[in-house]
Amino acid sequence: MQKKLFFIIILTIFSTINLNAQKDSTFWKQVKYGGGLGLSFGNGYFNGGISPSAIYEFNNYLAAGIGFNFSYSTLKDNFESTIWGPSVIALYNPIPELQVSAELQQNKIVQHYTDDIYTDKNYWYPALYMGVGYREQNVTIGFQYDVFYNKKKSIYAEAWMPFVRVYF
Numbered sequence: 426m427q428k429k430l431f432f433i434i435i436l437t438i439f440s441t442i443n444l445n446a447q448k449d450s451t452f453w454k455q456v457k458y459g460g461g462l463g464l465s466f467g468n469g470y471f472n473g474g475i476s477p478s479a480i481y482e483f484n485n486y487l488a489a490g491i492g493f494n495f496s497y498s499t500l501k502d503n504f505e506s507t508i509w510g511p512s513v514i515a516l517y518n519p520i521p522e523l524q525v526s527a528e529l530q531q532n533k534i535v536q537h538y539t540d541d542i543y544t545d546k547n548y549w550y551p552a553l554y555m556g557v558g559y560r561e562q563n564v565t566i567g568f569q570y571d572v573f574y575n576k577k578k579s580i581y582a583e584a585w586m587p588f589v590r591v592y593f
Contacts (some may be wrong), residue, residue: 455482456527457563460492469501478514480592488516494530504543506536509578525564526590527558532578548577556588565590 460477478492492512499505510532517525529551536546543581551573558567566589 445519452481452572456480457490457592459481459563459590461589461591463496469503470499472496472498476512478512480514480516486518486522490514492528494532496566504538506534506580508532508534510549518560522560524556524558524560524590525566526554526558526565526569527553528554528556528566528569530554532580534578548578549581550575554577558588558590563592 456479456481458477460475462476462581463472463474466473474494474496476492476494478490480488480490481584482488490513492514493510494512495509497505497507510530512528512530514528519525530553532550532552534546534548534550538545554569555572556567556569558565567587569586569588571579571581571584571586574581
């Protein structure tokens with residue numbers, strides 16, 4: 426009996442969401458999808474990453490959304506690293522060509538070393554990127570700074586980094 430009641434409640438919730446989405450189809454017109462892809466390799470090294478995201482444009486000035494980050498790195502006979510986690514992003518365009526951003530990431534970092542010189546690592550690391558970029562239609566190119574940067578725990582060598590952001 427409890428399973429049937431649970432199923433009916435879930436079905437009712439999804440039906441309500443579906444009906445509301447159909448009545449207010451402008452919601453989905455304001456949702457944009459994008460993210461990033463990365464690939465680098467050379468001399469026994471490989472790094473690949475993907476970070477899909479979706480934003481909702483409230484108006485011409487403000488957008489917010491969620492994303493997911495995943496990357497894998499390996500250096501032959503040395504180490505292997507996997508990094509993944511969710512993110513929340515806010516974008517502000519005071520003028521069409523300028524975009525200011527804030528992105529909070531919570532990354533799970535797992536690093537395994539094949540030699541005894543380094544210790545394996547397995548921890549969560551937050552990052553808060555504040556950025557500014559030049560925007561042309563759906564592409565933004567700029568720089569961002571990790572406010573929470575910690576040289577001993579960060580996966581990056583510096584707190585500053587360039588970015589390219591694309592939404593369709």
